Every structure is written in C-alpha cells, then in structure tokens.
Amino acid sequence: MATRRRALRLLAELLFPRSCVACGAGLADEMLEAGLPGGMEELGPPLCQACVKSLCSICPPRCAACGRGLISESGLCMGCRGRDWSFDEAYPLFEYEGSFRSILGAYKFRERRSLAPFLASLAASAITARWPGRTLVPVPPRPGKLRAKGWDQVELIARQLERGGIRVARVLERLPSAQQKRLGLEARSANASAAYRLKPGARLPRAIVLLDDVITTGATAEACCSALREGGATELAVLALAAD
Ligand SMILES: [Zn+2]
Ligand SMILES: [Zn+2]
Structure with missing residues (x-):
C-alpha cells in the first residue's frame, strides 16, 4: 500500500x-x-x-572547526573550544531555516526527489571549490531503510554527484541502534559512535569529504569520521547541506 x-x-x-x-x-x-x-x-x-x-549561504566569519557562523567569537565557536573533533573541518552550506529549511523539508520529508539535482549542484560547487579531487563518503542510512523506503536522501545526492564525475566510496555502514532522535545529547553522542563502522574489507582513500544532509550536534559526523580516521584516512572534511 x-x-x-x-x-x-x-x-x-x-x-x-x-x-x-x-x-x-x-x-x-x-x-x-x-x-x-x-x-x-x-x-x-x-x-x-x-x-x-x-538563499544565502552561511556568511563568514565561520567557526574553523564546525563551520557555523560566528557572531562575537573569533576562530572557534564556544561549542568547539576544547573539543577534539575527528574531522579537520565541517562546512554546512546553509542555516537550516527560512526557504532552505522549506526546500530541504520538501526533499527529505515529502520526498520531492526532483530537488536532488539542485541540491547536488550546491554540494558539487562546494566540493570543487574547497576539496577538488577528494573522494566523497556518504553518511549511510539506517539498515534496511533503502529496502523499506526505496530511497535515502543522502544516497540520492551522492548518486547525482557520482554521475557528475565525483568519486564516491560507500565504505561506512550503520549498525542497528535505538532511534537517535529520542535520545538526549550525551546519550546521542555515545550512541552515534557505536552506530557507524567501516564495512569489512573497505579500502579507504587518504583524503575524504563526508556528506550529510543536516549537521545538528555533530555526533554523526564525529562518529563517521572517527571510524574513517581509524581506517587510515588522514584528511577529513564534512560537507552538510545545512546546520541546525
Ligand atoms: Zn564550532
Ligand atoms: Zn518560491
């Protein structure tokens, strides 16, 4: 049905x-x-x-670590001071608000898949400008999601980018876990790091851009990048369409 x-x-x-x-x-x-x-x-x-x-992208100055816009701070935002992220930098394109929130909401939740080429073109511009030649690793969906829903919003963008000539390596997998959204921040971080790992036998490129749709606490990006770093990646950036 x-x-x-x-x-x-x-x-x-x-x-x-x-x-x-x-x-x-x-x-x-x-x-x-x-x-x-x-x-x-x-x-x-x-x-x-x-x-x-x-649409206006996040304006500089940005936090050197998480990429969010800075207001009165300089260099790093308050949230990133004293934090040791596994990625070198995260770069969200837009704030998750206003018309971009409507666009991403229509894509993710109302399944307007015809938005994928547009969203992919935004991602492609950032990759070409900031990390040319790097391999893209998409954040993997929940196990069984592709079978149950027929699509995944990050994977569809990764496919568009792949078609446009960007190398994509699907080297991560997500383990079955409790719904992360229901957990508090601390539980969420601990849960997220347990939730992603390298696929058995995966061969990693040295320089990677992790792709996600929305970066919220950073726990997912951290969990994925920590697995990628353990697997031998040395240059790790995170590209997200939006920061919430
Ligand atoms: Zn920050
Ligand atoms: Zn309009």
Missing part, C-alpha cells in the same frame, strides 16, 4: 503543474520563460527565481 501511494505521489509530481517548494508560487511563468522544455531534466529545480535568489 505504502509503495503504491509513493508511486502515485511521484506520478502526481510529474503530471500536475508545479509550484515552488519553498513559497508555493506557481512556476508556470518561469516554465514559459524557459521555453516550455520537453523533459523533467530540463525543468530545473521546483523553485521560483525569487526563492533561489533569497
């Missing part, structure tokens, strides 16, 4: 007139402007020009 409903939703997204996922404005005008393209690929992201223009 659930599969059928998902299929219908995807079909509806293809067949019915599109509206901007961030503000709800109709996109008919912009489609006409683009000259009534023939295929979905040519339609671009389901976003109006105004919302694309209103």
Whole structure:
C-alpha cells in the first residue's frame, strides 16, 4: 500500500503543474520563460527565481572547526573550544531555516526527489571549490531503510554527484541502534559512535569529504569520521547541506 501511494505521489509530481517548494508560487511563468522544455531534466529545480535568489549561504566569519557562523567569537565557536573533533573541518552550506529549511523539508520529508539535482549542484560547487579531487563518503542510512523506503536522501545526492564525475566510496555502514532522535545529547553522542563502522574489507582513500544532509550536534559526523580516521584516512572534511 505504502509503495503504491509513493508511486502515485511521484506520478502526481510529474503530471500536475508545479509550484515552488519553498513559497508555493506557481512556476508556470518561469516554465514559459524557459521555453516550455520537453523533459523533467530540463525543468530545473521546483523553485521560483525569487526563492533561489533569497538563499544565502552561511556568511563568514565561520567557526574553523564546525563551520557555523560566528557572531562575537573569533576562530572557534564556544561549542568547539576544547573539543577534539575527528574531522579537520565541517562546512554546512546553509542555516537550516527560512526557504532552505522549506526546500530541504520538501526533499527529505515529502520526498520531492526532483530537488536532488539542485541540491547536488550546491554540494558539487562546494566540493570543487574547497576539496577538488577528494573522494566523497556518504553518511549511510539506517539498515534496511533503502529496502523499506526505496530511497535515502543522502544516497540520492551522492548518486547525482557520482554521475557528475565525483568519486564516491560507500565504505561506512550503520549498525542497528535505538532511534537517535529520542535520545538526549550525551546519550546521542555515545550512541552515534557505536552506530557507524567501516564495512569489512573497505579500502579507504587518504583524503575524504563526508556528506550529510543536516549537521545538528555533530555526533554523526564525529562518529563517521572517527571510524574513517581509524581506517587510515588522514584528511577529513564534512560537507552538510545545512546546520541546525
Ligand atoms: Zn518560491
Ligand atoms: Zn564550532
């Protein structure tokens, strides 16, 4: 049943007139402007020009470790002082708020998969500018998620990037564990480090960019990077679409 409903939703997204996922404005005008393209690929992201223009990435200065915007601090944010992350730097592209929160929410929770190429293009620009030539390692989904839901939001972006020529190594796996969201911060950190490990026999490149969708406490990035470092990676960056 659930599969059928998902299929219908995807079909509806293809067949019915599109509206901007961030503000709800109709996109008919912009489609006409683009000259009534023939295929979905040519339609671009389901976003109006105004919302694309209103997206602003996290402005410098940023924390040198977690990449969040700094207000009165310099160098490191309060949360990163005295912390020893396993990654060299994290780089979230946007704050998880405003129109970017709507976009990512539509993608993750309402399964607007047609946003994947747009999100992947944002990630690709950052990778090319900051870490050219590095191998991407996506944060793996819960075990069984791909089978149960048919997709994973990070994996779909990784596939787009792979198609665009970026090397992707799926070397991590996530162990079955209690739902992390229900746990408190401390329990969450301990739980996260137990939740990821290298796949048996995985061969690691030396320099890696870990890809996640939203960085919240940093516990997931830390757990993944600590496993990658133990496995021999020496240069580790974390790219997240947003920081919450
Ligand atoms: Zn809009
Ligand atoms: Zn920080």
